[in-house]
Amino acid sequence: MRALLAIVKREFFAYFFSPLAYVVLTGFLLINGMFFSGLVRALASNPEFGREAFIQLLFTGVFFWIYMMVVCSVIAMRLIAEERKSGSIETLLTAPVDEATVVVGKFLGAWAFLLFLWVPTLAYPLILSRFGRVEWGAVAGGYLGVALLGGLFISAGTFASALTKNQIVAAMLGFVFIIICFMPALFREFYTDTRVRETLAYVSLVDHMEDFARGIVDSRRVVYNVTAVIFFLFLGTKALEANKGK
Amino acid sequence: MLDVQGLKKSYYGAVAVDDVTFRVESGEILGFLGPNGAGKTTTMRMITGFLPPSAGRVTLDDVDILKNPLAAKRHLGYLPETLALYPEMRAREYVKFRAELCGVPRREVAARVDEALAKCFVDDVAHKPIGNLSKGYRQRVGLAGALVHRPKVLILDEPTIGLDPRQIVKIRELIRELKKDQTILLSTHILPEVELVCDRVLIIDKGKIVAAGTPDTLRAQMSQVSGLLVALKGEIPEADSVLGKLPGVVHAARIGAGGETRVVLESARQADLRETIFKEAVARGWTLLEMTPRQATLEDIFVRLLSAETVVTSEGLEAVPTAVEERTEYGAPSK
Numbered sequence: 157m158r159a160l161l162a163i164v165k166r167e168f169f170a171y172f173f174s175p176l177a178y179v180v181l182t183g184f185l186l187i188n189g190m191f192f193s194g195l196v197r198a199l200a201s202n203p204e205f206g207r208e209a210f211i212q213l214l215f216t217g218v219f220f221w222i223y224m225m226v227v228c229s230v231i232a233m234r235l236i237a238e239e240r241k242s243g244s245i246e247t248l249l250t251a252p253v254d255e256a257t258v259v260v261g262k263f264l265g266a267w268a269f270l271l272f273l274w275v276p277t278l279a280y281p282l283i284l285s286r287f288g289r290v291e292w293g294a295v296a297g298g299y300l301g302v303a304l305l306g307g308l309f310i311s312a313g314t315f316a317s318a319l320t321k322n323q324i325v326a327a328m329l330g331f332v333f334i335i336i337c338f339m340p341a342l343f344r345e346f347y348t349d350t351r352v353r354e355t356l357a358y359v360s361l362v363d364h365m366e367d368f369a370r371g372i373v374d375s376r377r378v379v380y381n382v383t384a385v386i387f388f389l390f391l392g393t394k395a396l397e398a399n400k401g402k
Numbered sequence: 403m404l405d406v407q408g409l410k411k412s413y414y415g416a417v418a419v420d421d422v423t424f425r426v427e428s429g430e431i432l433g434f435l436g437p438n439g440a441g442k443t444t445t446m447r448m449i450t451g452f453l454p455p456s457a458g459r460v461t462l463d464d465v466d467i468l469k470n471p472l473a474a475k476r477h478l479g480y481l482p483e484t485l486a487l488y489p490e491m492r493a494r495e496y497v498k499f500r501a502e503l504c505g506v507p508r509r510e511v512a513a514r515v516d517e518a519l520a521k522c523f524v525d526d527v528a529h530k531p532i533g534n535l536s537k538g539y540r541q542r543v544g545l546a547g548a549l550v551h552r553p554k555v556l557i558l559d560e561p562t563i564g565l566d567p568r569q570i571v572k573i574r575e576l577i578r579e580l581k582k583d584q585t586i587l588l589s590t591h592i593l594p595e596v597e598l599v600c601d602r603v604l605i606i607d608k609g610k611i612v613a614a615g616t617p618d619t620l621r622a623q624m625s626q627v628s629g630l631l632v633a634l635k636g637e638i639p640e641a642d643s644v645l646g647k648l649p650g651v652v653h654a655a656r657i658g659a660g661g662e663t664r665v666v667l668e669s670a671r672q673a674d675l676r677e678t679i680f681k682e683a684v685a686r687g688w689t690l691l692e693m694t695p696r697q698a699t700l701e702d703i704f705v706r707l708l709s710a711e712t713v714v715t716s717e718g719l720e721a722v723p724t725a726v727e728e729r730t731e732y733g734a735p736s737k
Contacts (some may be wrong), residue, residue, distance in 0.1 A: 162502035166488070173490030244486035247547070250450040251503040252475040401453040 159253045160261045167235070167265025168272075174234075177269070180227055181322050184273050189387075191219050211291060214280065215298035215369040216362070225338070228306060229330035231270055232313020235262040236396060237326040249400055259392045263314045270306045274299070293371035301368025304381040305361060309334050311388035318395035336382065337361060403429040403585040404449070409458035411444050411609075418444045420609040422458070426585050426602075428554075431577065433600030434589040441609040443483055444561055449587070450480045462555050469681045476505065479553035483560045483589070485544040489533030493524055493543045496532055497550050504551035518546040523572055537564040542573070549580070556586045562595060579728050596691050629696040630675055634663040636687035641665050644686070646677050662691060 171177040195213060214220065236259070239245040248258055281295045313330035320326050341362035346354050357363050364377045404426040411419040419441040426432045436442045447453040449460050451467045451474065458466045465472040487496055497515045505508075506514050519525040522542040527535055532543060541564060548556065561577070562570045577586060577599055590596060596603055597617050605613040613620055634641055641663045646654030650673035657664050669675050676693055683690045 158505060158508070159503045162499055166491070166499055170488065170490055242486040243482065243484040244488065246447070246452055246482045246484070247480070247486070247500075247544075248503070250452050250475060250478065250480040250482075251500065252472045252505060253503055254472065401447065 159251070160257050163248075163253070163258060163261025164264045164268065167262050168268045170265075171231075171269045174352075176230070176234075180230055181273060184223060184227055185276055187219060187223055187382045188280075191217070192277075196284075210292045211281070211298055212366065212369040214277075215301060216365045220365075221338075223361075224302075224305060224309060225331060225334050227273070227288055227332060228270065228309035229313050229316070230354055231266050232310050232317055233323045233327035234317065235266055235314050236317040236392070237321055237323045240399065241321040241323075245396075245400060255400070256389075256393045257398045259314060259318065259389055259396055263311055263392070266314065267303075267307050267310050270310060271303060272300055274306075291371060294369060295387060297368040297371040297373055298365075300373060301365045304368075304378065305365060306389075307385045308337060308361075308381050311385040311392070312337060315388045315392040318392045318399065320321050333388075403430075403464060404587060405459075405461045406445075406449060407459045409445060409448055409460065411441075411448060411453065412456050419455075420607050422606070422609075422611055424604055424611065424614065426555075426587055428580055428585050429583075430602065431581050431586040431588055431600045433483045433596035434587055434606065435591075435593070435596060435603060436606035440606045442558060443604055444609075445606070446480075446482075446557055446587070446589060450478060450557060451475055461610060471696045477550070477554040479548035479551065479556045479584075481541075481544050481548045481556075481558045481561055483563070485541060487532045487540055487544060487547075490531060492529055492530040492531055493535065493539075493546075494519065496543060497546045500547035500548045504553075506551050514550050514552070518550040521549060521576060522546040523576075538566060538569045541565060542569070545573070552583070552586060556580060556584045558586065559589045560591065561588065562590065562592065570595075630667045630669070630679075631692065631694040631696055632665045632667060632679060632690070633692035633694075634665070634683065635691055636662065638663040641688070644682065645679065648675065648682060650675055650678070658708075666696075709717070 164376075179253040191214070210259035236245070239248060249255065281290050281292075284290050290301035309330075313326070316333055317323075318324040319329060338361055340356040341360040344353055344360060347356065358376065359380060364381070367374055367377060406424050409419055409422040410417070422441075422445055424432070434442055434446070446452065447464075448455045448458075449467070451460075453469045454468070462474045462477045465474040465477065488499075491499065494515060497518055501511050501514055501518075503543055516525070519528050522545045524533060524539060524542045524635075527539055527543075532540060535543065541561070541691060545558075545561060548558075558577070562573050565573060574595065577588065580586060588596075590599060600617070600727050602616050603614070603620060604611055632641075632645065642654045642656040642665050645651060645665055645667055650669045653668040655666050657666055667675060679693065680690060
């Protein structure tokens with residue numbers, strides 16, 4: 157457990173020494189800030205525009221999906237690829253830790269960094285609450301959704317990072333895996349059969365986030381996300397075991 | 403303490419390490435020698451559990467690294483050849499990170515980190531980022547990381563590479579000091595280092611062990627011929643051909659120049675050439691300045707073994723060196 161915590165800590169703080177992290181952080185806050193400012197303006201000019209809709213847009217809008225996909229694949233790309241490229245993976249894996257601890261530790265470090273990126277956005281509902289009522293249930297649900305979805309995307313990126321020594325290739329692979337996870341939401345529109353549509357809705361990340369952003373926390377959604385994270389981390393562990401000496 | 407039995411590694415049918423067997427006892431330093439690509443690093447990586455062997459068994463303090471890797475690795479400290487540290491971390495943070503990875507008890511971490519930093523002479527840069535340190539310092543920070551959990555077995559792959567002569571001396575002193583409490587497997591290309599530091603030597607070539615023993619044993623086994631350096635006053639161009647024809651001389655070669663003539667003679671091991679040479683010099687009116695018996699160095703042994711067709715058994719050397727046409731003053735054939 158101490159080894160796991162040591163890896164998580166090292167991974168989390170390593171981001172703050174990388175220029176990439178500051179680019180991601182600045183870009184993330186800039187886009188989110190612009191988005192927030194636009195929504196507030198819309199809210200001011202159109203009183204019909206509900207506050208719940210604002211929360212939903214914050215967590216389900218097109219921008220949300222684009223930056224979650226891009227940011228998660230960028231955050232995760234270096235996790236294992238960089239260690240294999242530099243050779244530091246040798247030192248890490250000859251310590252009394254197994255591959256699963258390394259993969260999980262790195263995943264948790266990156267996930268913690270993603271959650272850290274979202275912390276400043278807590279200011280938005282706080283600002284809104286000064287001018288009116290805020291649905292805190294929806295806000296909490298939205299952030300829970302971000303944590304679960306971010307975990308899923310980062311775990312997919314961690315698996316991609318274990319497959320190659322090249323960080324750019326890892327980012328691209330990670331993005332492909334994330335898109336594959338996102339596919340059911342797109343494919344659902346192509347089917348008319350109710351059962352197929354229902355099945356696809358169950359694994360549709362867009363449906364998950366829409367529910368979370370309304371404050372609805374369905375345990376099936378949580379189980380799906382957690383299972384997918386475990387699945388990708390398992391694949392990442394196996395990939396690291398197979399590739400570590402290459 | 404470290405027991406390696408029948409270790410083998412093949413990649414897609416090509417054998418990189420073939421049936422390597424040896425044992426290193428507690429308090430012993432074993433030097434691991436071999437040319438590039440001989441299989442040293444692959445063997446070390448299998449011993450550390452980083453690479454799975456195709457066959458064979460490695461036990462560290464009687465714990466099998468394949469069956470119980472985590473327990474076995476607790477006894478292990480490893481400094482890899484391609485030492486990659488985290489440049490953003492400070493030296494102290496890095497050693498602390500290694501201590502936490504290796505499960506050093508929480509209350510002992512600070513003291514152990516200080517001890518490891520001081521042992522490796524890096525306490526003065528403990529608060530500097532590793533990325534700002536010189537190669538020598540980084541090497542020693544890596545060594546401090548390998549030592550921090552006081553492992554019983556220490557595996558060092560080229561530990562003095564990239565260090566300046568003063569640092570090399572310090573690291574050698576440190577390795578000798580560590581021997582009191584630890585079993586050490588040391589891989590190096592620097593042959594004098596092996597003679598200075600190691601109790602026993604293992605020479606590996608093309609994945610197989612070609613020689614094993616103490617440096618003295620290897621020298622004795624290797625000395626199928628004994629050598630004699632003869633120095634004569636003045637330039638005597640015919641000296642090597644004259645001395646080469648003396649009874650008992652196997653080979654004679656002139657070396658160096660400038661005011662005196664130096665000839666390296668090789669004879670059968672038991673033959674004593676000194677009296678014959680003395681008489682020949684007197685008869686020809688040469689002034690004899692020096693006659694020095696010379697012993698084979700580890701470098702001689704290494705080069706001879708690697709240019710030989712075969713191998714050594716536990717009983718002794720069976721290698722037949724290939725013809726050596728020209729020799730340097732130190733006995734190694736010049737290429």
